[in-house]
Every structure is written in structure tokens, then in C-alpha cells.
Amino acid sequence: MSFQPVKFYQTGTFTVGNRLLPDAERSVQANMRRTNSLNSGHRACQGCGEALGARYAIDAAMNATGNRLVAANATGCLEVFSTPYPETSWQIPWIHSLFGNTAAVATGIAAALKVKAKSDVRVIAQGGDGGTTDIGFGCLSGMFERNDDVLYICYDNEAYMNTGVQRSSATPPAARTATTMAVGSEPGNPFGQGKNLPAIALAHDIAYVATATVAELRDLEAKVTRAMEFRGARYIHIFVPCPLGWGHASHDTIRIARLAKETGLFPVFEAENGEIVSVSKIRHRLPVEEYLRPQKRFAHLFSPQPRAQVIAHLQAIADRNIRKYGLCEENAQ
Amino acid sequence: MLKQTEGSHAVAEAVALCRPEVICAYPISPQTHIVEALGEMVKSGELANCEFINVESEFAAMSVAIGASAAGARAYTATASQGLLFMAEAVFNASGLGLPIVMTVANRAIGAPINIWNDHSDTMSQRDCGWIQLFAEDNQEALDLHIQAFRLGEELSLPVMVCMDGFILTHAYERVDLPTASQVDAYLPPYLPRQILDPAEPVSIGAMVGPEAFMEVRYLAHAKQMQALGLIPGYAEEFRSVFGRDSGGLVRAYRAEDAETIVVALGSVLGTIKDTIDEMRDQGAKIGALGITCFRPWPLAAVRAALAGAKRVVVLEKSLAVGLGGIVSNNVRTALATQDTPVHTVIAGLGGRTITRDSLRKAFAQAFAGRLEPLSFLDLDHAAVDRVLAREREVRRSGPIAEALLRERGVPGARVG
Amino acid sequence: MFQIRIHGRGGQGVVTAAEMLSVAAFREGRHAQAFPSFGSERTGAPVVAFCRIDDKPIRLREPIMQPDALIIQDPTLLHQVEVFSGLAGEGYILINTSRSFSELGIGEFVQEFHAKHLCTVPATEFAMKHVGRPLPNAALLGGFAAVSGRIAIDSVLAAIREKFPGKVAEGNVAAAGAAYEFVLREMRGINHAQAD
Numbered sequence: 005m006s007f008q009p010v011k012f013y014q015t016g017t018f019t020v021g022n023r024l025l026p027d028a029e030r031s032v033q034a035n036m037r038r039t040n041s042l043n044s045g046h047r048a049c050q051g052c053g054e055a056l057g058a059r060y061a062i063d064a065a066m067n068a069t070g071n072r073l074v075a076a077n078a079t080g081c082l083e084v085f086s087t088p089y090p091e092t093s094w095q096i097p098w099i100h101s102l103f104g105n106t107a108a109v110a111t112g113i114a115a116a117l118k119v120k121a122k123s124d125v126r127v128i129a130q131g132g133d134g135g136t137t138d139i140g141f142g143c144l145s146g147m148f149e150r151n152d153d154v155l156y157i158c159y160d161n162e163a164y165m166n167t168g169v170q171r172s173s174a175t176p177p178a179a180r181t182a183t184t185m186a187v188g189s190e191p192g193n194p195f196g197q198g199k200n201l202p203a204i205a206l207a208h209d210i211a212y213v214a215t216a217t218v219a220e221l222r223d224l225e226a227k228v229t230r231a232m233e234f235r236g237a238r239y240i241h242i243f244v245p246c247p248l249g250w251g252h253a254s255h256d257t258i259r260i261a262r263l264a265k266e267t268g269l270f271p272v273f274e275a276e277n278g279e280i281v282s283v284s285k286i287r288h289r290l291p292v293e294e295y296l297r298p299q300k301r302f303a304h305l306f307s308p309q310p311r312a313q314v315i316a317h318l319q320a321i322a323d324r325n326i327r328k329y330g331l332c333e334e335n336a337q
Numbered sequence: 338m339l340k341q342t343e344g345s346h347a348v349a350e351a352v353a354l355c356r357p358e359v360i361c362a363y364p365i366s367p368q369t370h371i372v373e374a375l376g377e378m379v380k381s382g383e384l385a386n387c388e389f390i391n392v393e394s395e396f397a398a399m400s401v402a403i404g405a406s407a408a409g410a411r412a413y414t415a416t417a418s419q420g421l422l423f424m425a426e427a428v429f430n431a432s433g434l435g436l437p438i439v440m441t442v443a444n445r446a447i448g449a450p451i452n453i454w455n456d457h458s459d460t461m462s463q464r465d466c467g468w469i470q471l472f473a474e475d476n477q478e479a480l481d482l483h484i485q486a487f488r489l490g491e492e493l494s495l496p497v498m499v500c501m502d503g504f505i506l507t508h509a510y511e512r513v514d515l516p517t518a519s520q521v522d523a524y525l526p527p528y529l530p531r532q533i534l535d536p537a538e539p540v541s542i543g544a545m546v547g548p549e550a551f552m553e554v555r556y557l558a559h560a561k562q563m564q565a566l567g568l569i570p571g572y573a574e575e576f577r578s579v580f581g582r583d584s585g586g587l588v589r590a591y592r593a594e595d596a597e598t599i600v601v602a603l604g605s606v607l608g609t610i611k612d613t614i615d616e617m618r619d620q621g622a623k624i625g626a627l628g629i630t631c632f633r634p635w636p637l638a639a640v641r642a643a644l645a646g647a648k649r650v651v652v653l654e655k656s657l658a659v660g661l662g663g664i665v666s667n668n669v670r671t672a673l674a675t676q677d678t679p680v681h682t683v684i685a686g687l688g689g690r691t692i693t694r695d696s697l698r699k700a701f702a703q704a705f706a707g708r709l710e711p712l713s714f715l716d717l718d719h720a721a722v723d724r725v726l727a728r729e730r731e732v733r734r735s736g737p738i739a740e741a742l743l744r745e746r747g748v749p750g751a752r753v754g
Numbered sequence: 755m756f757q758i759r760i761h762g763r764g765g766q767g768v769v770t771a772a773e774m775l776s777v778a779a780f781r782e783g784r785h786a787q788a789f790p791s792f793g794s795e796r797t798g799a800p801v802v803a804f805c806r807i808d809d810k811p812i813r814l815r816e817p818i819m820q821p822d823a824l825i826i827q828d829p830t831l832l833h834q835v836e837v838f839s840g841l842a843g844e845g846y847i848l849i850n851t852s853r854s855f856s857e858l859g860i861g862e863f864v865q866e867f868h869a870k871h872l873c874t875v876p877a878t879e880f881a882m883k884h885v886g887r888p889l890p891n892a893a894l895l896g897g898f899a900a901v902s903g904r905i906a907i908d909s910v911l912a913a914i915r916e917k918f919p920g921k922v923a924e925g926n927v928a929a930a931g932a933a934y935e936f937v938l939r940e941m942r943g944i945n946h947a948q949a950d
Contacts (some may be wrong), residue, residue, distance in 0.1 A: 030454075062548065074536065087544030088546060096539060099407050099541075100543035108401045109403055109404035112404025113394075113534060115358075115401065143397050150390070341777045508788060508790055510772070529882045606815060609814055691816055694814070
């Protein structure tokens with residue numbers, strides 16, 4: 005049986021049915037032998053982007069390592085909704101230690117595996133944006149610069165959701181959180197703050213850095229799979245919308261993620277050995293307003309009166325991303 | 338093998354003989370020489386099957402040890418002072434998870450004001466963190482306690498802190514008897530973890546426990562520490578049979594049989610206390626000492642038995658519970674709760690202040706005469722303190738309090754002691 | 755118990771001197787304890803190190819306030835630090851200098867002490883000659899063995915070889931040996947002077 009070449013965006017949701025693909029190209033999730041590493045029955049909210057991202061990421065890593073995987077998990081939603089004792093959704097060896105030390109715990113696991121000659125068992129550290137870009141940043145940077153054999157995955161939902169939607173250094177400008185309220189002359193999170201962790205990861209000259217979203221789950225799986233082909237420190241930053249914190253419909257998680265990419269607000273790229281090797285192009289470039297409008301955290305930009313200047317500022321950020329990362333096809337720009 | 342060496346090196350050699358598999362290092366005086374020596378042994382290949390990791394903070398050091406221990410490796414680190422506080426969250430986590438990490442704490446004061454010298458404020462601040470805390474009297478005991486610590490911690494799945502006085506022991510050259518590898522191997526079996534991150538049998542470690550069971554889990558931690566009280570004397574006994582010397586145990590009495598006054602202390606100051614006691618005994622004073630080797634778990638029954646015959650107890654301690662007084666002495670009082678023996682707290686040696694025989698003799702003589710206050714501070718410059726307090730009453734903007742005190746005290750740079 | 759206090763400046767190997775002295779005593783089967791005055795001193799700052807030697811285990815942890823012997827590695831400290839504090843009348847004084855006690859301005863002061871217990875030795879010169887660096891510590895230990903008779907020169911040389919690697923050790927051994935001979939000659943001179 006021969007297969008017709010397909011493009012992944014041929015269906016309305018930009019995904020492609022696995023039936024149309026050869027076995028090797030099929031999604032890990034489509035495989036009957038998928039491990040369900042983060043098993044069903046957990047307590048995540050409806051439409052949780054983090055739960056979706058983690059399931060795809062960890063199953064892909066399991067697939068890539070022949071199920072020889074250990075995970076260290078930061079405090080946060082992912083940790084809380086996947087347990088408590090005696091229940092656990094994790095079908096892999098999993099440890100939660102603290103909020104800010106996950107990368108270091110993973111370093112310790114990797115060191116133990118190395119000394120015990122079990123380097124075939126691979127180590128993943130995972131956490132939310134707060135545990136990664138803020139409180140866990142020191143340990144993460146240490147793990148990077150030592151080039152410890154750990155894949156760190158950040159599930160970025162742009163605020164501290166577990167504690168009730170407080171600002172993190174990954175919260176975007178203008179976004180309303182519980183600590184950047186939509187009040188005053190400049191409502192929401194200030195412009196000119198925050199950090200770009202994928203860029204910081206790249207600056208550590210580690211083997212593999214990639215970004216992904218839960219709108220392109222095949223791409224996410226492919227990146228996790230690719231990451232496991234490298235040794236040393238690696239980093240994947242996954243954009244995971246949070247219906248509760250962002251104030252969008254729970255069935256819109258994937259759409260919001262796609263809009264973040266298609267507006268240029270979240271650049272999706274892949275870098276190997278310090279150089280960007282591929283960029284996920286924008287196919288239908290959209291104004292940032294399309295992304296902002298469905299989210300209550302940006303509601304103050306549209307009512308009671310529109311804040312055109314703020315929206316323009318956000319558009320400028322998207323435009324800069326598009327230029328900087330070459331997110332549009334030359335002729336589409 | 339007898340060897341004249343630095344305390345830090347002796348400890349490093351003992352740790353190496355325990356075949357650690359992961360060592361994490363972050364520099365803070367006065368523990369640096371220990372991990373430096375271990376790092377050299379790993380790098381040269383002398384200590385094989387061991388990963389030596391230079392981490393970016395003490396918090397990371399303990400966290401790496403947590404990961405390594407949970408993955409089944411024998412993990413070790415060392416710290417002191419601010420470093421112990423910086424890792425405090427992970428220190429509690431290690432014991433809460435039941436991971437038998439061994440850590441040396443080269444005891445040092447806590448700032449501010451910044452002070453690099455010895456006292457016990459660092460480990461005393463962590464006395465309730467769930468770790469077993471053992472205090473070494475000299476470098477031989479520091480070395481020996483590490484070997485016992487791995488044995489004890491791994492048996493109970495509890496982490497163990499070996500506390501040794503910073504600089505006073507870590508930087509002192511003295512004679513130690515270094516055991517052989519076969520002796521240590523005979524005493525310390527390979528680490529068999531109770532829990533391990535293993536793809537063949539996946540477990541979740543460190544998940545949330547709610548109000549329905551948290552009390553019971555904490556009680557189990559307490560019950561394990563109580564088990565340690567039962568195990569420690571046996572391990573010390575076994576240690577003697579393998580290595581031929583007394584080290585460790587819960588408490589150790591010195592000339593206390595007929596003593597009316599018993600001085601309780603921890604760590605290296607016991608040496609100076611014993612010399613002082615010998616002098617005072619020669620002059621007919623009925624005085625003895627009780628060294629606390631195991632501070633956590635608190636050996637209540639052993640302390641009670643050792644102090645049963647005393648008319649008065651003087652607790653000499655190198656830490657201060659600000660707003661209360663003594664820490665060790667309050668523990669001692671729990672052991673004497675059913676007796677009316679007076680317990681005097683003498684705070685001494687804070688921030689490296691020299692504890693001399695002269696000062697000890699005076700304090701003990703005061704105790705005999707019934708003139709020792711319930712709480713006193715050895716060699717405190719009361720006049721200088723009073724002047725600073727008086728100035729604070731007079732001047733609102735009196736400036737940094739430490740600077741004011743130093744101006745009152747004068748510059749002690751030219752002094753030897 | 756015999757107690758030695760060593761004064762010098764950061765970078766002159768003061769602490770190493772105390773350690774080597776303790777190793778030398780250990781090699782003679784005695785108990786010894788060496789420790790520095792702890793601090794965050796930098797190069798050039800006044801530094802003190804201590805060494806106790808005894809025939810039984812040493813438990814005392816206080817600094818040496820009544821030394822039996824003083825080794826002064828840097829004579830510029832004489833008028834800055836209370837180097838002689840607590841030294842008994844029977845005490846030994848060894849100063850690293852090419853000058854005499856009176857040239858150092860302490861001729862009158864040292865008259866309180868036993869002439870046979872006092873000596874100056876140009877240890878830095880011996881170090882420059884044999885080690886090539888102004889590190890007088892090993893040479894002074896050689897001198898100390900000679901003036902005090904409390905430790906055998908062979909033990910000192912063995913301790914130096916234990917502490918330093920190959921070539922550096924041999925240079926220091928030569929410096930210590932030279933200082934030892936120098937002090938012995940000086941001592942004989944004093945004995946002759948007294949005999950006269």
C-alpha cells in the first residue's frame with residue numbers, strides 16, 4: 005500500500021488523521037502501546053493545557069527511551085492534580101521534592117544512574133513557569149551549565165495557577181493576574197519585564213532547546229523524541245493555555261495555543277547545539293487581537309473602552325518575534 | 338593507621354571509605370577542605386564509582402543529594418552556617434522523604450553580623466528538621482561518626498548530620514586512627530534503599546498527603562527517630578568491636594559518678610571542659626561532665642540517668658535561643674522535669690569567642706557557690722553592652738548596633754586569644 | 755605539654771609551619787595539635803598559628819596564651835602585635851631576621867629571658883637560596899629544632915617531605931638543614947661567650 009504525501013495542516017484543526025500516515029509517522033498517542041504515563045483519572049481542570057502537554061511529552065519520551073524513564077516534578081498544578089497519595093496518575097518512577105529544586109533533583113538522579121551504570125534510564129525534570137523561570141531558575145541554570153544529562157520541560161501557562169493565578173516572570177505584558185490587577189492607569193502586567201527562558205537556555209550553549217505548543221502535538225512529540233537523541237542538558241518550553249487562569253473557554257485551549265503561535269506572540273522553534281535549526285512558520289498570520297479577545301485576562305484591553313495603544317504595543321512585540329525568528333514565509337510577510 | 342592530619346582531611350578519608358556514590362559540593366567555610374579533598378579523590382580515580390558535582394548553591398547541593406538518594410545512590414554533602422540555612426527547605430524535604438543522606442556540618446555562627454567563626458547556631462536552627470544530629474568531640478570521633486552515620490541512616494531511612502566544630506576541629510591537625518577499607522566494609526553494608534526510582538517498578542515519591550494522614554506520617558518520622566535511640570548504642574558497641582575504640586553512642590559521662598556538679602556540653606569544648614574538671618578535681622571539687630553525642634533524637638532517658646545524682650547541672654552551650662536563652666539546656670530540663678535539680682544555662686563561645694579554662698573555672702566555681710544565674714553569658718562585656726543600650730535610649734538614629742558595640746569594645750586585632 | 759606559638763603574615767606559611775611541627779612530633783610518637791588563628795585574613799595580614807606537643811592525648815581547645823616558645827616569621831610584627839604576650843621567663847624566642855635582638859630594638863626586653871633560649875636566624879635568606887621563594891617557615895622549624903632541642907631535626911625534615919612534593923620538599927629540607935646548622939653555631943657562640 006502506498007501513501008500519498010500529506011501536509012499536517014490539511015484538516016480544519018491543522019491536524020491529520022493517523023489513518024492517513026505510515027506507521028512510523030503516526031503519533032505516539034495513536035499507538036496502542038502508548039504508556040499513558042500520566043494516566044486518566046487525575047484532577048486537572050477541564051481543558052487543562054498542562055495535562056495535555058505533559059501526557060504527550062512524557063509518553064513520547066517513554067517511547068523514545070524504551071520506557072526507561074524517571075521524572076522529577078516541581079511543585080505546582082501538575083504535581084497536585086496528578087496525586088495525592090495513595091492515588092497517583094504517574095505510571096513512571098516519579099519524584100516530587102520542592103518547588104524550586106527540580107532541575108537539581110534531576111541532576112542527582114542522573115548522577116546516581118550514571119554511577120550505577122544505568123545510563124540507559126533517562127531523566128526528565130518538569131515544572132510550570134513559576135517553578136522554572138522564577139523560583140527554580142538558579143537550579144535550572146546550574147543544571148544547564150554543568151550540562152547534566154537531563155531534559156527539562158517547562159509547561160508555561162504564564163502565571164502561578166496552582167496558588168490562584170499570580171504573576172510570574174513568564175506572564176505577558178498587559179495580562180491580568182491576581183497580583184497584576186486590571187486596575188489603575190496601566191492595568192495588568194507591566195511592559196518591559198519578564199524573561200525569555202528559551203533564549204536564556206540557548207545562551208547556556210546546551211545541546212537542544214525547543215519551544216512547542218499544545219496546538220501542534222505532533223510537533224511536540226517530535227521535539228521530545230529528538231531531545232532524547234541527545235545527551236547532556238536539554239530544554240523544551242511548551243506553551244500550555246490555562247482556561248481557569250486565562251479566562252477562556254475550556255474547549256478553546258488548543259485554539260488559543262494556535263492563536264499564540266499564529267499571531268507571532270509565541271515563537272515555535274528548535275535549536276541544536278546552540279543554533280536554531282527550524283522554525284515553525286505562521287501559516288495564516290493574524291493580528292494579536294484575535295488571540296487577546298477570547299481571554300478574560302486581557303478583557304480590560306477591550307472594555308469599557310478599547311486600549312488601542314496597548315494592543316499596538318503587543319502587536320509590536322509579535323511583529324518583532326516574527327522578524328527575529330523569521331516566523332513568516334518570505335512572500336507571506 | 339595512625340596519621341597526623343587535618344580534621345577535614347580525616348573526615349574526607351572516612352567518607353571516601355564509606356564508598357559514597359554521589360557527592361555534591363558548594364563552597365562555604367569552614368567545610369571546604371572536606372569536599373575539596375573528596376573532589377580530588379574522585380578526580381584522581383582514588384575514589385571510584387562516585388560522581389562529584391559542583392553545584393550552584395547549598396539548596397542545589399541538598400537537592401542533588403535528594404535526587405541521587407531517591408535513585409538509590411549513597412549520597413553525601415557538607416555545609417555550614419548560612420549554607421545550612423540556604424538549604425533548609427531541602428533539609429526538611431530530605432528527612433520528610435526518608436532519604437538517608439549524610440551531611441557534615443562544620444559548625445559556624447549565623448549572621449548578621451556576618452561571622453565565619455565557630456558556634457552551634459547553624460545546626461541548632463535545624464534541630465527539629467527530622468535529621469539525626471550527632472556531635473563530634475574531636476577529629477577521631479568526627480571521622481568515626483561518619484561511618485556510623487551511613488550505617489544508622491540507611492538502616493532507618495533517615496538522613497544524618499554529623500556536626501563538628503568549624504575551624505576548631507576542621508582545621509586542626511591532630512592524630513587520628515584511619516580505618517582500613519576492609520574494616521569499613523565489614524561494618525557498613527551496601528546501601529539497600531527502601532524506596533527507589535526504578536523503571537522496573539515505578540513508584541511516586543513525594544506526593545501530597547492531606548490532613549487525613551499527615552499526622553500519622555509525621556508520627557512515623559518521630560517513631561523512627563525513637564528507634565535510633567535504640568540502635569545507636571548497639572552500633573557504637575559494634576563499632577568498638579570492629580575498630581577497637583569508643584566512638585559515638587548517645588551520651589558520654591566524664592568523672593561524673595560522684596559529681597555534685599555536672600557540666601553538659603556538645604562538641605569540641607568538652608576537651609577544654611575535661612581539662613578544667615581535672616584541675617578542679619585535683620582541688621577536691623566534685624565535678625564531672627556529660628557529653629551529648631546524639632542531640633537528635635534527644636536521648637532523654639540516658640540524660641536523665643546520667644544526671645540523676647547531680648545536685649546541679651551547668652549546660653554550656655554554643656548557641657542562643659534569642660528571647661529565651663539556652664536550647665540544649667531546655668532539652669536537659671525536659672530530662673529533669675520530675676526532679677528539682679537546678680539547671681544553669683551558660684551561653685559561651687558565640688561567633689568563635691574563645692572558651693578558656695580560666696573562664697570555665699570561674700563559672701563552675703560560681704555554680705558551687707550558688708551564685709551562677711539561671712542564664713549567663715561567658716565572658717560577656719556587660720559594660721560595653723550597657724553603654725550601647727544607654728546610647729540607644731538617648732539617640733534615635735544610633736546607627737548600626739554592631740558598629741556601636743565594636744566602638745565600645747575597641748579593636749581587638751592585637752590580641753592573641 | 756609544650757606549646758609553641760607562631761606569628762607571621764598571611765602567605766608566609768605560618769599555618770603550614772604549625773602543621774609540620776605537629777607532624778614532626780607525631781613522627782616521634784608524641785601527641786600534637788596544630789591549629790591556626792581562624793579568620794578571613796588576606797595575604798600580608800598578621801596571622802597566628804599554634805602547636806601543642808604532649809605525651810598524652812591533647813583535649814584542650816583554647817588558643818595558646820602562655821606559650822613555651824615563640825617563632826616569629828616576620829620581625830615587622832614585633833611592634834604591631836603583642837607577640838610576646840604570655841611568654842614565660844623560660845620561654846624560647848626564635849625570630850626570622852638577619853639582624854640581632856638589639857638591632858630589632860628588643861635587646862633590653864629579651865634580657866628577661868634565658869640567653870640560650872633566644873636566637874635570630876635569617877630564614878628568609880635560606881629560603882631564597884634553597885627554595886627560591888621568601889617562605890621562611892620550613893627553615894624556621896630547622897632553627898627551632900636547634901634552639902629548643904624539643905624536636906629532632908630528622909623529624910622536622912621528614913615532616914617537610916610529608917607536606918611538600920618532591921623538588922619543593924628538597925629545597926625546604928635544605929633550607930631547614932642550613933638554618934639548623936646556623937642556629938647550632940650561634941648557640942655554640944653563646945655557650946662560648948658564657949664560658950668566657
